[in-house]
Amino acid sequence: MSAQELYGDVEREVDAHGGRLWQVALRLHEHPELAYAEHDAARLLTGELTGADFDVTMGVADMPTAFVGRGGSGRPTVALLMEYDALPGLGHACGHNLIAAAGLGAAIAAHTVAARYGVPGTVLAVGTPAEEDGGGKVAEVSAGVFDDVDAALMVHPGVRNQIRAPLTAQVQVRARFHGRAAHPTGNPGEGIDALAALVETFNLLGAVGRRFPAGSHVQGIVVDGGTATNIVPDHAEGLFGCRGLTTSALDDVVADVTRCAQAAAAGLGASVEVDRVGNGYRHFSDSTPLSARFAQHISRSGITLTDSEPNTYLGSSDIGDVSGKVPAIHPFVAIMDSDGSDHTAAFAAAAASDRGRRAMLASAKALACLAVDILLEENVRDEAWACLRAEVRAAPARTGV
Template sequence: MARTPDDVHEDIRKEVADRADALWDVALRLHADPEYAFAEHRAAALLTGELERAGLAVERGVAGMPTAFTARSGRGRPTVALLLEYDALPGLGHACGHNLIAAAGLGAALAVHAVLAGSTGSVLAVGTPAEEGGGGKAVEVDAGLFDDVDAALMFHPGVYDWRRAPLTAQVQYQVAFHGRAAHPTGNPAEGIDALAALIELFNVLAVLGRRLPEASHVQGIVTEGGTATNIVPEYAEGRFGLRAATDRALDELIGQLRECAEGVARATGTRAEVRRATVRYDHFRDSEVLSDRFAGHLSRAGIVLTPPVPGVYLGSSDIGNVSTRVPAIHPFVAIMGEDGSDHTVEFAEAAASERAREVLLASAEALACTAADVLLSPELREEAWARHRSSVAL
């Protein structure tokens, strides 16, 4: 007699429950040993070791990144990717809870592997380095890793219980001004002050900022401003972080930054040089139908997810790049109250709390059940893809 979806879900819950202590041990080991962008060697070794021992086919160093990996159970399509983040924040450790993301993705992959054992399609655990800086998922997208994937699933610990993540598009640009050195009293008329031009760009951008649309902003720092106080700076450089609600709005903001820099250069007699300095993160496109499935499964643990508060944005992530290619989810599940914030010492402590353990296990279970739904239901896949194509077209 064929198993029903309810049977599969029940088997998955038992598999996660049986692994509860082991998954929590992985989360605590990652928490106690934070590693940073593209250098998460011990974390990657720990996770791939667990996956390999369970019988998944592991490939290390994917997409040209030594700490990226995939682990596959089953063969062919449909394929569901479970995303594991494991980088930490310098000085703050796992203050974004990536130890929980990794352990939940691990638990979900192991549970689906144990229950479905490649009987339909495949599940792919994807190790994604450097979310906090470097964009491992963006690199993996460009390398084609998600080209044959039907859904990408992950959760993120936070201070809200939200079905989807309001994540903006983001990129950093370097702006340099080239002038001419001179002595500020001996021959000041011969100098062209590059630092003055850079400072003027900050002033112009401050005026621009007052009329930018919701969620768009530019934040800059001076990275080079001269070598001595008695020399007119011939070179000055700043780095600017740009964010916007959508990719299209970010493109417009980049164009405005270029126009401002070129206008300042003309006004000051300098030469402006504008170039992209980081990987670009696309805005996140939520797969509502899959997020609803995840929320339904999570509710069994007594955690109720709601839509995000309108007008509130929670930064950016390279999951946005994945969501441009395949239906994707990135719900937030709270491990501390709304009066808190991630990227803090308090959040790092919360990522190793008893509440974090509860969220980890509930999220692993919900991710695994959602993955099974995608693998077993052609109708669900078709609906997710139809909505995805509509969202990407916007």
């Protein structure tokens, strides 16, 4: 039996669950939950998986709202990923309610059809919390969730139909400056202005940033700049969001931030501590052969995916860490026009619109058909792994995110 013979069954299975999938998407949309607190979302999604004959494990990777649903057994194994955390103040303005519903529908359809026809292998439905703040997938990679997986598949709503995601590596860097307090008029010569050192760091980065390569940049904020205007600040703290086109390029950006902070501190007689904060995200490595197949599948729903424009970057995501472990895809399917943007109130509204519903169902069908390809076609798996291994061999050494 070939995968192509099952596409019709898979797509009909998604249609059969279409009404319920949309209810799930709307339920998530109406009750947004922030990173690591997606308790209702996790209960809702795991309940649906249990009802579809998945064996569900909660609390994976020491995260209460993370889960894995397992359908079938043995290799090959394909993972369908679900995100479901929301944004503070904006709700599902990144469309994670649609990501969850599409992944859920794809997993149920692929598992149901595979079981019906005796297709060997495993369909994993992986719940990945905290994409917006913390990086649940990073923890899941470290915990071995993807150790025996042949491919990881997800889709993201957007403002353009893009076959692959230009997602950069990122990490936050904290710089804490230490000076000496003094009265700014009574004895200014006794003071060492920690805030001035932080401000000078911003100035140096403004100059250094002009030579950053495409895809690399730094955005910083002042976290602590002192407590009173009549005291020379003896402490100041800045937080810098660093991005690089690749994880190696990110290492270079972090090194530049560190050098600028150290130079600013030395010039003013202060001291500084620079360290990375939380989970950084690896750059995303697109599985070109799998993305091409996804594009073919979703074209049957009337959606044409194209390559992104040169030097266009769409932020960073913890799917990057998964993509360094197994072949992965992360295409974008539009739910509003290209003059819009995610992380806005308008995008949140689009995530509950009829266009959002149609994009979610089309994505679920394409993901499920691709999952069947991976389960049944050895050449598809081999080509995907060859693509990933070639990139890993070509990548320069890095210190890690």
